[in-house]
Amino acid sequence: MDRKLVLFATRRIRQPLLLAAVLMLCATACSQQQGRDIARQFSNGKPDEFFQTSVDRMATLGMRDNLQSLYLLMNKLYLRNPNQWRQSGYLDAVSAAREIRLAIENRQPLPALGDRRDLVALSYSLSPEFRGDRVGAFIYAIGSMLVTAHGGRTQFYISDSINPQFVSNAARNIEKATWLLSQRQDANGVLLLFSNEISEEGSNLSFAVEFGKIVARLDLLTQLLDERYRRIGLNYAQSLLLMNFLPVQ
Template structure:
């Protein structure tokens, strides 16, 4: 019980630090909150923070890779891409990606044969993978369940994606998608790595909290971040 309380306190503190100070709780109260446990409320906060970080990552990747947005259908903007990435297409797959979603869409973004918008394929895949880890729900209530193994697996998959983003190259030696780099002054830009680090830590902390709450174990997998395979969600 002490571990559960400690994990809950740590996760709430992390979310508040990442998302800024909370507003007045009374003004944000909803009747539906009566049907939520503490874990449900923390899960909801967590999902919002994950969405926020994914949106931030999408914007940064498009700024770094304008050539990818140029491959999109005419009139497509970053704002429209974000709306697509977080739409219900995450559940059934993206038409532009031939129905691919989750890790299949991520794999497509690092395929030499893929001619389309790689940032879209990557972030559409990440978004749908993380959404699947939460049973395709944006909000949780008392009778809802969540699988700690899916959360853990998604964290390991994020590590794999972060490695591929920094290291996967095409036949000419160019990275498929630009991210971290070094400026002309020799200053390293690790902002993308930090975003992935936040996402990974949130998923891991949530997995531990759910495992402790439900008295279920997490099957830990020894897998190199350089692995080309993803764990099932």
């Protein structure tokens, strides 16, 4: 056989083998990297995450972020309305904010609101009749409404259920509360609470932006919940169509 032909055939054989070897090395490296990434994710996770679906985890993170946004808004409102925390009976705004936060997360009543919670507390906190720390009452009312809309919980697991309609309603309520915050005045025409500001000196719309983030998270969770329950219904319908027996355990 011609020497040139032999060399040509050898090269043709070596090229696929070399390519296959490179691909195998890449696959091995990718597999090892994925293994390290998975191990790192497990090490950074918490044990209770094993009892959460992806939607449960997202609802938990959404609630965490929404409450953090609410506490940020509370601090900003105290800065713009320093006379309010003084009516709370605490030594400073930090102490007042800490007590409001504990009351929300532990579902405890707020003395200034009596037994009022959720929507009743929200309406009362923005009424001219309210006397006391209006910032604390307003933030507490929204926080308690958020927790109530999520079934009274701030963390969610496989055994929990969240009504998407209630979550959507909470988003709409916050939109209304944001508008009322910028409009409600006392008998002298002075805003009950100062928040957003548009003037010749400049604009401050950070309150509306932060409230908008909360609304966006709630709307996203609503869509996820709707899709999850829709898939449950579709899976059930498919099982009937295919005449499959349903699992009992």
